[in-house]
Amino acid sequence: MHQQDFFQNAIIYLLAAVISVPVAKRLGFGSVLGYLLAGMIIGPFVLGLIGSEGEDVMNFAEFGVVMMLFLIGLELKPNLLWEMRKSIFGLGGLQLVISAVLIGTIAVVLGQTVGAGVAIGLTLGLSSTAIVLQTLNEKGLMKQASGQASFSVLLFQDISVVPILALIPLLASSAFSAGTASHEDIRYIGELEITGWVQVAMMLVVISGIVVVGLYLVKYVFRIIARTGLREIFTATALLLVIATAMLMDLVGLSPALGAFLSGIVLANNEYRHELEADVEPFKGLLLGLFFISVGASINFGLLISSPGLIVILLFSLIAVKFMVLFILGRFFGLRGGQNTLFAFALAQGGEFAFVLVAFSLNNGVIDAGVSSILLLVVALSMAVTPLLLLLNDKLILPLAFRSENIREHDVIDQNGHPVIIAGFGRFGVGMGRFLIANGIKATILDDNPDNIEVLRKFGFKVYYGDATRADLLASAGAGEAKVLVVAVDDKHQSLKIVDLAKRNYPHLKILVRSTDLDHTYELLDRKVDGIKRDTFESSLRLGTEVLTHLGYNSYRAHRLAGTFRQHNRKVIHELYRHHGEDEKKYLSEAKKFASELEELLQAENEDSSHEQDCSWDVSSRREEIQQINRSSPKGSN
Template sequence: MHNQEFFLNALIYLGAAVVSVPIAKKLGLGSVLGYLLAGIVVGPFVLSLVGNEAGEVMHFAEFGVVLMLFIIGLELEPKLLWKMRRSIFGLGGLQVLITAGIITGVALLLKFQLNRAVAIGLILALSSTAIVLQTLSEKGLMRNIAGRSAFSVLLFQDMAVIPILALLPLIATLGTPADLSDTSINSIGQVAQLPGWLQLLIIIGAISVMVIIGRFAARHIFRLVAETGLHEVFVALALLMVIGIALGMDAIGLSPALGTFIAGVVLADSEYRHELETTIDPFKGLLLGLFFISVGASINFTLLVENPWMIIQFVLLLILLKFIVLLFLGRMFRLKKGFEFLFAFLLSQASEFAFVLISFSRQNKLFDEQTSGMLLLVVTLSMAISPLLLIFNDKAVSPILARWQNKQEYDEIEDEETPVILAGFGRFGLTVGRILIANGIKVTILDNNPSNVETLRKYGFKLYFGDITRPTMLEKAGIEKARLLILSMAEHENALKVAEIVRKKYPHVKILARANDIFHVFEYLNLNINKVQRENFHSAAELGNNALVELGFSKYEAYRATRTFKHHEHQVTEELYQHWLEDQSKFIQETRRFEEQVKETLQAEKNYSIHDSDCAWDVDSLKDEAKKEE
């Protein structure tokens, strides 16, 4: 019967994930909110498909956080981690101290005893590693300044969990003496009661052993297993290693997540890092999904219904206090404009570690059942609201900030006649501009991204901040006297708008434009602009040329094949444009016909008789032939 119940629960959790997450993603809500909503629906307060075991499932699924930090560690080399030390200890340390202090003060105002207020401050100062890292990964934010700063704060918070566990029994003695004889206190709590110097010695020793094994023994073990050619054995070894490290760190009082992160960093320069990442990633994703579903299922709606306004006020107050502190620190550490809001929204919820810390505090008689229940509900609801806050930032805050930045005073453009106006100086326009400047051609360069303008000015480029879509800005840039306008901006709609204005008002100006794909080319052709370059076409063709050489084509054969392909592509564009205007089904049919046509043309090219003179420029192949003759 027990097995049947286990498989039934597994079926419910997996089914909820499969149904809810695609719907949430389709609606733009993200996978985390999808999992949370699935948990609420299958939980005891809606469909009652799962019962009170959600808490146990949550503790099991927290292992997904451990796996996630191990994978992140694999992607970070020790040198990069050392570079982040200022943000880890400076930004992270200040966040925990200031947030804990303010929440403690608010708790005192709400008539909590001093020891309980301090405990609440320390517990609620932490943020959710699971939610934030999943969001960073899903939205590709790990590489921007807000994502890296949030990650640094989370690392410090993981390190702070152990000192907080050590402090909680001491904090309990500030009020009613704590009963420390409870045998249910886990191994972390027992280690936390040891003298500080002994804790430190144990932790340093354990980390040192892990680093030594990772550096000198792990590679040999991985190689021996890899040589068996049995993938399932490698999977078993990877899981054995992560689970072993997690249990070992837990036993000595170190956060399992932090311990596996350090192990990942140690193995970051290993030749097996990619295989490890590929092996563990599916388990990580599944367990994290299970964790979020269990969080949703564990929300105590009974307590929420009994005290709705009080709970909602506490949740909003917590999020607001953390948001203000994080926004202040973001500006203090000079995060770029706009990124400080993303940073604050990312970390404004409570942490999954709060479930452990609240339980531990209750064991130490810091909280009664009502207080711990209320705190657990506040923590859970803050985690559930977190994805909505990020959607609010994306849909409302970011656009407002972007409009505000665009309302900044535009640069005054020097009154000098230049033959070329270059609109957009990002990765595409930068290359175009460098070629022109290197050939001694004067160019008026405009870009509507103030941070991009500021950065490139440091490298000596003379460019102006301005919105080229505004007719007044076109006039200031000298469009009347210009010979050439180059539209290299990434925003296709804005580029078309400018092209249309210039075509009507300044027909003497020639226009060169960047297009993202062939459909954008067609839209320019609608405006009678035929000097258009697809941004990736030539680089992709060149890479195809290199691929042919690597596959045995002579350099001249590869050159001819690539040139023929490019020539054919340019030839058919105009014809395809006419079909695109008139009949979509005909357009698809003709596209397929042209693909067959270019295939036949290139096959015919292989029968072309290559003369020795054609290979004269292929020095490497001539050397190889000479060696064979010797």
């Protein structure tokens, strides 16, 4: 019976996600809104497919946030975190304090006690780590100034949940309404008061334990596990690691998410980092999805319908107050224009911790049940409208308000008349760039990955942060004076955008492009660029040449065969190009597309067998001829 329930629920959740997320994505809303909508639809107020157990699901699914922070920790270098300390404590601290004061004041004005005001202010001052990071990640904004600032604020909020939890019971006693607080909570306070320093000591022990184990022990464990060759055991170990850390932190009264984040950072330089990432990622994704669904399902539409005016006003005020605080602080901390509005909109909602804190405040008698349900509804709604606000920001506010301004903060490029511009300096661009620079060719390099830039700059490369798809950036990179533009970005659409831009504005530029797939090559051939090189072809052909030599072919023969094949490949591609477009297909996935391309390529290959180039050096035909002549006139010839 129980099992049946489980499967039934699983089907409902999964089906809702599978249907609504692709639809939301298709409509340009992003996955978060899709999940939220799915939750609303299957929730008790629309279809009623899930009921009160949704709350348990939410508690369980909150673990997705823990995993997300673990993954974020994995990608964060400790020194980067140190560099962010100013924005974490400055920006994050001010945001929470100022928002809490303003929201709390409003609450008191509306008739709440001072204690309740403080609790409500702190609770609503927090934003949703899950929604913000998921959305920013999906939009690829995490590496930008706004993403970094958002992350700092969220991190500070995560840290501050612990003292807030400790503070709320005290607020109750100050409001003389502690009577309703449960015994458990009082004991908790007592413990905290008596053994506060013991607890702090325990926290320190646990944290240093995590650091030591993570830095020195875990890799040996993983090595042993990896040797078993059983992938699922590795996954199990990874999950065990995350869950155990979270539990430990919880045990000593710290936020589990913070613990996971910490262990992530500790493991950031671990050799198994990428496997860990790959293993935990799907769990994180599913749990977060589940979490968003349960937030959607928890939205109390009954309350919304009974007092829509109040709820909408509160919702609007919450977002407005948080937005203003964030916007003003963002300006102070150096965010400009579009970056700042993005930052302010992204964090203007209430967060998942509000669900915990509201329940906790209710249990401690800080707030009453009526206020609690209103708060929960407003928070859930504010989370649901965040993706819409960001969409609004993207489509309406940015184009209107900052038409002439960069969305990203670009570097100022010194005009020095370099003859070459390289757009994209990742795995592909670097080799070529080094070659040019080694030969004294001056190149202006544009890349939009801040990490690469930092490293390259350290070694004296002139690399500038910027998105080469922007006309003004190309101009300031000196496209007017340069002779050659190399487009080496790995994103096909970006690549084509740069090509179009350059063709339109700088007809004198020679444009050489890295192609990533057959379609890309076709598009580039359409645009008649001056040179196209498929990014992987040459090195795989070279490796193939080495295979031949290891099979005993003479190197020169292998070299010549590679040359023959290179020429043949060029012919095949041009042949395919002439016929492409006759039957254009839409592919379901990249993999499917690749397979189909491969088929096309191999088909054409069979039809056009490669011509042996080196016939002249092969004397066998001549020998046969001479032997024939010799046989027919045995008297001898000259």
